[in-house]
Amino acid sequence: xxxxxxxxxxxxxxxxxxxxxxxxxxxxxxxxxxxxxxxxxxxxxxxxxxxxxxxxxxxxxxxxxxxxxxxxxxxxxxxxxxxxxxxxxxxxxxxxxxxxxxxxxxxxxxxxxxxxxxxxxxxxxxxxxxxxxxxxxxxxxxxxxxxxxxxxxxxxxxxxxxxxxxxxxxxxxxxxxxxxxxxxxxxxxxxxxxxxxxxxxxxxxxxxxxxxxxxxxxxxxxxxxxxxxxxxxxxxxxxxxxxxxxxxxxxxxxxxxxxxxxxx
Amino acid sequence: xxxxxxxxxxxxxxxxxxxxxxxxxxxxxxxxxxxxxxxxxxxxxxxxxxxxxxxxxxxxxxxxxxxxxxxxxxxxxxxxxxxxxxxxxxxxxxxxxxxxxxxxxxxxxxxxxxxxxxxxxxxxxxxxxxxxxxxxxxxxxxxxxxxxxxxxxxxxxxxxxxxxxxxxxxxxxxxxxxxxxxxxxxx
Numbered sequence: 133x134x135x136x137x138x139x140x141x142x143x144x145x146x147x148x149x150x151x152x153x154x155x156x157x158x159x160x161x162x163x164x165x166x167x168x169x170x171x172x173x174x175x176x177x178x179x180x181x182x183x184x185x186x187x188x189x190x191x192x193x194x195x196x197x198x199x200x201x202x203x204x205x206x207x208x209x210x211x212x213x214x215x216x217x218x219x220x221x222x223x224x225x226x227x228x229x230x231x232x233x234x235x236x237x238x239x240x241x242x243x244x245x246x247x248x249x250x251x252x253x254x255x256x257x258x259x260x261x262x263x264x265x266x267x268x269x270x271x272x273x274x275x276x277x278x279x280x281x282x283x284x285x286x287x288x289x290x291x292x293x294x295x296x297x298x299x300x301x302x303x304x305x306x307x308x309x310x311x312x313x314x315x316x317x318x319x320x321x322x323x324x325x326x327x328x329x330x331x332x333x334x335x336x337x338x339x340x341x342x343x344x345x346x347x348x349x350x351x352x353x354x355x356x357x358x359x360x361x362x363x364x365x366x367x368x369x370x371x372x373x374x375x376x377x378x379x380x381x382x383x384x385x386x387x388x389x390x391x392x393x394x395x396x
Numbered sequence: 397x398x399x400x401x402x403x404x405x406x407x408x409x410x411x412x413x414x415x416x417x418x419x420x421x422x423x424x425x426x427x428x429x430x431x432x433x434x435x436x437x438x439x440x441x442x443x444x445x446x447x448x449x450x451x452x453x454x455x456x457x458x459x460x461x462x463x464x465x466x467x468x469x470x471x472x473x474x475x476x477x478x479x480x481x482x483x484x485x486x487x488x489x490x491x492x493x494x495x496x497x498x499x500x501x502x503x504x505x506x507x508x509x510x511x512x513x514x515x516x517x518x519x520x521x522x523x524x525x526x527x528x529x530x531x532x533x534x535x536x537x538x539x540x541x542x543x544x545x546x547x548x549x550x551x552x553x554x555x556x557x558x559x560x561x562x563x564x565x566x567x568x569x570x571x572x573x574x575x576x577x578x579x580x581x582x583x
Contacts, residue, residue, distance in 0.1 A: 150445040151427050154452055155420050163453050165414070171461040249556045250549070252502045 178245055185238045191293075192227050192234070193268030198277035199224055199300065204308035211355050211367040214339050218355060218366060222307055224300070235260065309363060310353045310371060313346060320362075323352065331362040339367040346370075404468035412460050419459070422468075423452055429544060430476050436539045437480055439528050451479035469546065470553035477536075477554055484532070492532050496561070503560035516542065519570070526576040534569035541566055 157163050200206065203222065208215035239260060243249045248256055271277075277297075284290040284297040309330065311323035321332040332354050334340075346352070351371035356363045399407060399421035407425075410418035427448065434444040441447075455475050462471055481492055519542050527535055540546045540554060548566075552559045 150449045151423060154449050155416070155423065157453070158419065158456055159416055163456055165412075165459055166457050166461070168412075168460040171458075174461075243556070247553075250552050250559050252558045252560060253500045255502055 175245070178241060182238065182241050182245070185234050185241070189231060189234050189238060189264060190267040190271055192231050193264055194271035195277055195296075196224060196227055196231075197268055197272040198281075201272075202278075202281075207308045207353060208355065210373075211339065211369060214367045215355060218307055235264070307357065308353055308355050310351070313348050313350045313352060316346060316348065321346075323354065332356075332365050332368070333359075333362055334365055334368075338365045341369065341373065344370055405464045405466075408459065408462055408468050409464040412462070412464070419456060426469075426472060427452075430472070433473070433476065433539055433544055434480055434483075436527060436543065437532065437536060438483070443483065447479050447483045448476060451476040454479070467550065469544075470550045473540065473544070473546070473550075473554040474556075492536065496533065496557075498561045498564060499558055502558075503564040519573075522573050522577060526573055529576050530569060530572060534565060534572060537562060537565045538569050538573070 205219055205223070208219040211218075239248075239256060243256075280290055280293060281297040284294040290297070309323070309325060311325040311330065313321055314324045314329065315322040319334040321334065323330055323332055338356075340346075346368075353369050353371055354363055354365050355367045355369075356365040358364075399410075399418060402410070402418075402421070404422065404425070407418045407422045411422060430448045430451070431444050434447045435441065438444060438447075451472075452475075455472055458475075462468070484492065519538075523538060523542060527538070530538070536555070537551060540551045541548075546554065548559050548562045551557075551562045555562070557565075
């Protein structure tokens with residue numbers, strides 16, 4: 133049925149008209165049809181980009197929920213302005229920015245290649261956000277990041293994303309450390325957490341409740357970043373004064389990922 | 397071969413194998429409609445034929461990317477629409493909006509229905525009189541709907557808009573059209 137070299141046989145009133153000039157250009161080969169394989173390759177490339185961006189989005193989204201857990205961000209607001217300041221300073225904003233850009237690219241590509249544009253944009257965004265949050269929550273619940281972070285921080289081979297966890301090791305270790313006071317020696321306290329003994333440095337800037345007298349065996353929660361194995365305390369609260377309700381509560385020990393102490 | 401009895405999609409499938417005769421039949425079938433569409437969008441510009449010619453060159457180049465299981469007319473109108481947007485931009489004349497807030501929200505609109513012959517004749521008469529007074533975005537949906545007889549979904553595919561937005565634009569465009577008619581001429 134194919135007749136690639138056929139020429140239109142019926143000269144008509146259209147001769148020398150724009151139509152005829154167009155058909156002549158095609159007939160004389162001045163305008164070539166792009167081969168089918170180029171469209172197939174283009175679709176495969178766009179499809180692969182959509183899948184890659186979707187995987188990247190779910191990975192980053194679940195990474196943020198993982199950091200929220202492991203750094204115990206949820207407990208920070210209980211420490212007042214210092215807690216909020218630390219939360220704002222330590223939160224992975226770059227990942228959030230990257231998620232927003234990737235989400236824009238994802239929706240743009242989907243609307244170009246599918247009939248998604250037939251839906252109102254806000255509906256598309258709503259469905260996207262819901263699916264994204266659910267996928268990220270499920271991925272985090274599967275403890276993917278806990279396993280990858282532990283392996284990476286132990287020096288095990290984690291391709292591509294290994295440096296990502298090492299770059300966030302302070303957050304993975306936690307900005308909030310719960311433990312029991314073992315010793316009080318002036319401005320240095322020693323606390324016992326579930327898996328290690330840590331020194332806590334108290335400075336003039338450390339915020340401690342005015343009507344509280346710390347004593348050995350008190351359960352406390354220390355907020356601060358680690359420096360050479362010790363914690364520079366920004367704030368300290370007795371554990372019983374922390375909020376118990378979501379979202380601002382201190383996670384249970386079994387909810388917190390545990391890199392090996394030898395890492396430090 | 398007699399291509400008269402072929403559907404657009406059959407002709408396209410044939411043209412995709414390299415048949416210039418099949419593409420010629422398609423071009424001749426659509427040429428007048430496409431030129432008319434561009435003229436109505438450009439207030440009778442003499443460059444309408446050039447715009448359509450450029451679009452049909454692009455259509456030939458990309459013909460193998462068309463899926464013949466889908467309808468041909470929204471695909472070809474989409475290519476002409478893009479050529480038209482480029483043309484309007486180059487002339488800096490009444491350009492179509494890049495972004496319309498109406499695409500954000502769901503719009504409950506009446507279902508797409510065929511207008512009666514009398515309705516259609518009346519609307520076309522009003523369009524003939526007042527089309528140029530409408531903004532480009534309203535003009536285009538009315539042209540595609542009432543002159544080119546595309547469905548809401550097909551217009552959505554041509555303009556890459558939500559179907560509800562097409563419905564609400566048509567509704568508003570008709571209301572604007574009514575406002576241009578002197579009271580004593582209202583049916």
